[in-house]
Amino acid sequence: MRIDIITVLPELLRSPFEASILKRAIEANLVDVHFHNLRDYTNDNYKSVDDYQFGGGAGMVMLIEPIDKCISKLKSERDYNEIIYMTPDGDTLTQGIANTLSLKENIIILCGHYKGVDQRVRDHFITKEISIGDFVLSGGELGAAVLCDAIIRLIPGVLGNETSALTDSFQDNLLAPPIYTRPREYKGWKVPDVLFSGNFPEIEKWREEQALKRTEERRPDILD
Numbered sequence: 001m002r003i004d005i006i007t008v009l010p011e012l013l014r015s016p017f018e019a020s021i022l023k024r025a026i027e028a029n030l031v032d033v034h035f036h037n038l039r040d041y042t043n044d045n046y047k048s049v050d051d052y053q054f055g056g057g058a059g060m061v062m063l064i065e066p067i068d069k070c071i072s073k074l075k076s077e078r079d080y081n082e083i084i085y086m087t088p089d090g091d092t093l094t095q096g097i098a099n100t101l102s103l104k105e106n107i108i109i110l111c112g113h114y115k116g117v118d119q120r121v122r123d124h125f126i127t128k129e130i131s132i133g134d135f136v137l138s139g140g141e142l143g144a145a146v147l148c149d150a151i152i153r154l155i156p157g158v159l160g161n162e163t164s165a166l167t168d169s170f171q172d173n174l175l176a177p178p179i180y181t182r183p184r185e186y187k188g189w190k191v192p193d194v195l196f197s198g199n200f201p202e203i204e205k206w207r208e209e210q211a212l213k214r215t216e217e218r219r220p221d222i223l224d
Helices: 010-018 020-027 064-077 095-101 119-124 141-152 162-167 200-218
Strands: 002-007 032-037 050-052 060-062 082-092 106-111 128-131
Touching (some): 020 032, 020 141, 095 141, 128 141
Parallel strands (some): 082 106, 082 128
16 A cells, blocks of 8 residues: 655654654555655745635635646556545544554545635645544644554554454444453452353454444444
């Protein structure tokens, strides 16, 4: 998979990709991530990527021309399955969306800034708009990093145990059940006996019951 991220702050994005799972995935050539500074596609000496909005109002708007130049250059080099715009009014990121995107070959992620992008960018270039929640960040970079992490960890070979991702929260529309490790008892707090029974059907039944109970208590909305 190849991911091209268009941003005005590439330095803000690099850190998550230089550690942990994302770094290992890149070093293993399981994913190819590239950052593109939008200011490199400007014409003026100030490398302007924004201007005042027509009709007045507070906040600057990202210009269409440098975005067009960057996307057009990338599209001239390869075909892209999706061109994604990170925006608060996009579709809320879910595990299902991450699952689908992890199967793609090439995607572009455009990070918004200021008041957002010229609407013509959204009308003519963007194929999918994604939000990571009902709140506003200073830019789309952190949202893009979250999206990339959610996608990349699902690529076969990235996780040490590939079945681990299949038991994550939301994969089956349930939250994950409680999990435990050593010691078996700590300060009088005990691990449920069923986990030591060796009866794997019973263990699986217990986990399913606990997952349903936790979801009903904490996120009944996803059961609907």
